[in-house]
Amino acid sequence: MAWTNELLDQLTGQLPCGYHMSGPPGAEPTALAALALAAGDRTVDAQRAIDWIASQQAADGSVGPMPGQATPGWPTSLAVLAAQFVYSRNSAAKHAFDLTRAINWICQTKGESLPRNDITAHDTTIVAWPWVADTHSWIEPTSQSILALKAIGRAADARAQEGARMIIDRLLPSGGCNYGNTFVMGQELRPHLQPTALAMLALSGQPDATGTISKSLDYLSRELSPSTASASLSYGLMALAAYGRAPRDWMGWLENAYRRTVKREPAPYRLALIALAALGDTGPLALAAKNTKSTSL
């Protein structure tokens, strides 16, 4: 499609990518761009993006959020997703990014567990992934880490399974989730689109014993609309596509989001997400979500 090609051209022109046009490059937007470019057969550009991420990789395998900021290492999972996908599409590529060390870093990174309490309702003892070292586990870094493990064929790892248990525990009874709290002082909090979508991608293939996965997908279906902001819309559509529940005119919604984004600010982070969502259930995040097999790296 013409607009998706145009979008990829814009991404290519902004490598390494930032969250905003005027901001610094970031590991997360560049990893998302690498995924989109590789899926769009822009092999050389995708490789260029991965090489930049590799240049940001620390000796322990982690990747910080932007140049000069080696910590926190939460973007490492996205770097793994991108590098694994790019390298799988181009076997001749030089593997500048050290996947093994990055995966080891992910597996050694643990959120702080806490004793159960009567203030928050979630199980604070489950160990998953934090945004920042020495803090609690939260939805998005956990979802991203599970997706990375799924992508490399380690969906059955104990860490991935405990991470999935943490996410299920943090789903709201009425469906969806937010950054990672459910009830505080007896009050049920509100769900948000982006963390719900990432959680659904991570949980693809998990049994829905309590029905909250189904309710969460219902929440996404109900709340997503053509006017939803680009990042939330893109993640939401990726999640629904992974479960075969994309709305009828989802591609039209994305094209509108693309036009809006370009008109206001062609921010590469948002463009990359739109490009990934436009791949539907064959996009790299949807494929990672559905990869529940366990194989060796």
Next chain:
Amino acid sequence: MDRRALLVGSGVALAGLVGYPIVRRALALRSAAFVARGQRYDGPIEQTIRDGLLATGFQPERIAGKRVLLKPNLVEPTRKSPQMTTHPAMVVAAANVFRRWGASVIVGEGPGHVRDTEMALAESNMQAALDDAGLDFADLNYEDVSWVANAGGASKLPGFWFPRSVVEADLIVSMPKLKTHHWVGFTASMKNLYGTIPGIKYGWPKNVLHYAGIPETVLDINASLPKAISIIDGIVCMEGDGPILGTAKQMGLVIVGCNPTAVDATVARIMGLAPERVSYLQLAANRLGPVDEGLIAQRGETWRSVASPFRIIDNPSLQALRAQSGTLFS
């Protein structure tokens, strides 16, 4: 249970603050709070803000040609709960005041609970207002960052990574929504500056701060950003289970001042809370500014004339913040 680890700090570290020079300077210079009643979002709030700033000692000539960052509260916007976030009309009115005084104005926020800033701006109706007013927005969660040493010393954190727009601003205007807060009692000017901390370094939520103690880090962030003043949206407020799930409370107030501690102590009294019992005000008292009523010059309306106790959730630690009726209205 380690409440600090989840969201609430428990310990109080006072050592090292007494006698801090920047604090003494702030104390000496700024100790007035201006309260305007009968305010509406479609009313002349620009004039009210201007009057309030002048009444509390703001010197317009010193801001000409300088950079002003307006920092509203957009923690987790949703159209279902407009009482959660700073009203766009307040932000535009404040921007007009500073622009007319010759300053360059931008609006910036790092939403604490949501990563999708575009959605936060849309749900709060802020984007449309900024567009109409020709105001640029700084996404504080994702900017370049600079290290600033912790000038407070209440928490264990040696310093903070602040976004470029925060560090480069000549003046930061904390523009909170006046709300109850289920961890610390209430949130206004001082707690609002949590939104100057970038999520890309501290997470969503900014859990690093919670682990270091909320009251302590509120103090430390404010001490490390001494160039901040307050303009509070107290027109439609939030009571009950704030800062997210509370209900609307019509107050019709705009509160302004050049010392956030003095302003927050004043709004606590208006809400029916005893500011000397609020943990971060305890830390800030006589260090970042005055909490004692006798040290805060009242401009505009007196706080007693507009006081209307906010409902707070039935939790002993929060109920303990209530001013005794004799104290509140005597």
